[in-house]
Amino acid sequence: MALEVSHVVGGYSQIPVLKDISFDVRDGELVGLIGLNGAGKSTTINHVIGLLTPHKGKITLNGVTIEQDSQAYKQQIAYIPETPVLYQELTLREHLEMTMMAYDLDQKVAWETAHELLKTFRLDNKLDWFPANFSKGMKQKVMIVCAFLTNAKLYIIDEPFLGLDPLAVNDLLNLIEQRKKTGASILMSTHVLDTAQRYCDRFVLLHDGQVKTEGTLSELQAALPEAGESLNDIYLSMTKVDRA
Amino acid sequence: MTGLFQTRLQRHLREMAKYLRLVFNDFFVFALLFFLGGLGLGYSNVLKQLKYGQWWAPVIALIVLVIVVQIGRFATLIEDADRVFLLPKERAMHAYFVSARRYSQGLAQATQVITLFILSPFLSVSMHWTITQILVLAVAQIILKDAFLRLDLASAYQVTAQRRMNQWWIKWLLAIVILASGLWFMAYAAVVLAVVLDVAVAVWFHQHWENQQIRWREQIKLEDNRMLGIYRFFNLFTEVPMVSGTIKRRRYLDWLFARIKSQHKQTYLYLFSRGMVRGTEFSGLVVRLTVIGMLLLYFVRGQWLPIILAALFIYLIGFQLLPFFHQYDDIVFSHVYPVASDLRLKSFVTLVTLILSVAALCLWVVVAIANPSLETAGLALLVEVVEVWYLARLYTPQRLARADKNRG
Known part of the structure; x- marks a missing residue:
């Protein structure tokens, strides 16, 4: 059990956005966090990466909570935000080097990985540029390269498919597949349901700060037999129940 | 559109007033008075020792005037969101820009007048100019500035020839030629040349603007730079949230x-x-x-x-x-x-x-x-x-x- 979120109540202020959320992500698994705008996806992610502290409940990552040992907890996580966040004053090369320093990686090995990743995402000729001036898609690629540079046990990817070109989406999915094989887990939030349906092992459907259902696609289909075949149908029917 | 400019102008002036109050605190005003007093004293001492007919006197006057005529930028007060929200109103923006130019005249022309006023004893001592000559030169300077602001207005549009005309060195060259004719030849010559320039730009622009697109990006960038300059100045005295500094590779x-x-x-x-x-x-x-x-x-x-x-x-x-x-x-x-x-x-x-x-x-x-x-x-x-x-x-x-x- 890589990540375990149990009975988490939390949010930005005293008013909770998340109302008693529980789910888990197992080793080598890609879990899709699905929900409407404002359902609580990003809030959940912010709790997992330690930006927010839960009011109640507990988040454990391979047996460690952030309170017990924040260093050991954070060492296991790599995060790709929805909107790329960059240090204005650092070049691409320096972003990579800083990531290596922060995660205390072996520079020689890390640079080998880095060059491979840079080549894949066609950034290898931009090492001395300020990524802050890149286009959104290219900034996102920088985030991906920085995250996959690490040997994190858990990758947290917030809405990766918007803004990336189709080639990059494909490369990212390959990268995820490859890391899964080495035992890493991925928690990914997204709206792009047909891609999610094809690649995620399991789904957590969030609605209004609560976990509506979770499970593999066949489990979801079994739980909501009238809803339809695809993740899209299931998801729409779930939100409709609520709207009615 | 004129209404929009007026609303923005009021907001802008309120903001400037807020900062100016902070800048001109008692201490600073005191220091400034001393500084200006000292400068004035120094200037009057220099004037006393000045002799008539030095070859470099008109050169100094020319340098001062040419630099000062560049001061006073075209304040459009346009914002980044305008290129989305005002795009459908592109033709109507003309009225807005005309209002903006009218407003920009104020500070710019005041600067010209004050400069000529300060320069007038120098001109009369070192070149034996009469009041009339100085006034005529002042008129030339004002009309020249008017023409420059007209060029700035024209550069808001994508007129290719106009854009070439608005390159920075053109303004310097025009200022040098016109003002030099006034200082070395006769003051009236400068007025005539300035009027010709002003009218030429006005007529030309009048004939062309309606078929042209606004250069939103450039104008927004220019305005941002202008405001940043102002904020930087204020930032020397007080905390200004809009100044976050820029990044240089170095x-x-x-x-x-x-x-x-x-x-x-x-x-x-x-x-x-x-x-x-x-x-x-x-x-x-x-x-x-x-x-x-x-x-x-x-x-x-x-x-x-x-x-x-x-x-x-x-x-x-x-x-x-x-x-x-x-x-x-x-x-x-x-x-x-x-x-x-x-x-x-x-x-x-x-x-x-x-x-x-x-x-x-x-x-x-x-x-x-x-x-x-x-x-x-x-x-x-x-x-x-x-x-x-x-x-x-x-x-x-x-x-x-x-x-x-x-x-x-």
Whole structure:
């Protein structure tokens, strides 16, 4: 059990956005966090990466909570935000080097990985540029390269498919597949349901700060037999129940 | 559209008034009066010694006038969102720009008039000009500025020939030719030339603007730069939220970072050092304060005064550096990276120690040069070393820890 979120109540202020959320992500698994705008996806992610502290409940990552040992907890996580966040004053090369320093990686090995990743995402000729001036898609690629540079046990990817070109989406999915094989887990939030349906092992459907259902696609289909075949149908029917 | 400009203008003037109140506080007004009084006195002394018929007199007048006629930019007050929201109103924007130009005239022409007024005794003494001649030259200067603002207005549109005409050196060249004709030939000639230019631009623009698109991006950028300049000025006196500084690559300073090893515990020193050197906000502050301190100390003599002043400047620099610690707080990775917060603090202390040591050294060298007494120099060195050590190693971490606690 890589990540375990149990009975988490939390949010930005005293008013909770998340109302008693529980789910888990197992080793080598890609879990899709699905929900409407404002359902609580990003809030959940912010709790997992330690930006927010839960009011109640507990988040454990391979047996460690952030309170017990924040260093050991954070060492296991790599995060790709929805909107790329960059240090204005650092070049691409320096972003990579800083990531290596922060995660205390072996520079020689890390640079080998880095060059491979840079080549894949066609950034290898931009090492001395300020990524802050890149286009959104290219900034996102920088985030991906920085995250996959690490040997994190858990990758947290917030809405990766918007803004990336189709080639990059494909490369990212390959990268995820490859890391899964080495035992890493991925928690990914997204709206792009047909891609999610094809690649995620399991789904957590969030609605209004609560976990509506979770499970593999066949489990979801079994739980909501009238809803339809695809993740899209299931998801729409779930939100409709609520709207009615 | 004229209404829109008026609303924006009111908002703009309110904002400027707010800052001007802060800038012209009692202390500053007092200092300014002294400064202006001193300048006036110096100028009148120079005038007394001036003789008629020096060849360089018109050259100086020309240089002053040509520079001043460039002052007073076209204030459009347009905003970034305008290129989306006002795009359907592109034709109607003409009225807006015309209002903007009218408003821009005010400050720009006042500057011209004041300059001519200040210059008039110089012209009358060194060139024996009459009042009429000076007034005629003033009219030429005003019309020339009017033509330049018209060129600025035209450059808001994508008229290719016009864009070529609005290149910066054209304005300088036109100003030199027209004003030189006034100074060396006769003042009326300058008026005639300026009027010809003004009318030509006006007619040409009138015929063309309706078929042209607005150059939104360039205009927005120009306006942003103009406002940034104003905010920078205010920022010298008070905190201005709009000034966040810009980033410069400064490749020639990369050698500074060579000593910082790529180690886990240096992660934040790696970031802080680059942020400090390449961001203009804090590095500018440090350099400004150090240079001002050095200039001041060069002219200050005495046993204790230089030491106290040097200490004061080091304190000022150290104090101003504190907020830099939080520079990267809203970047999520500063929280996600597995770097212990005390490592971050240690890096910051190292950075502050380095910066203060260099600044202290610069100040000390000036003290030592200005005061040949071994005693003063030695004492200054001692005081500075103790102060840098205290500020960087004790005060900074304590202050930041306390601020951290208050944040919760």
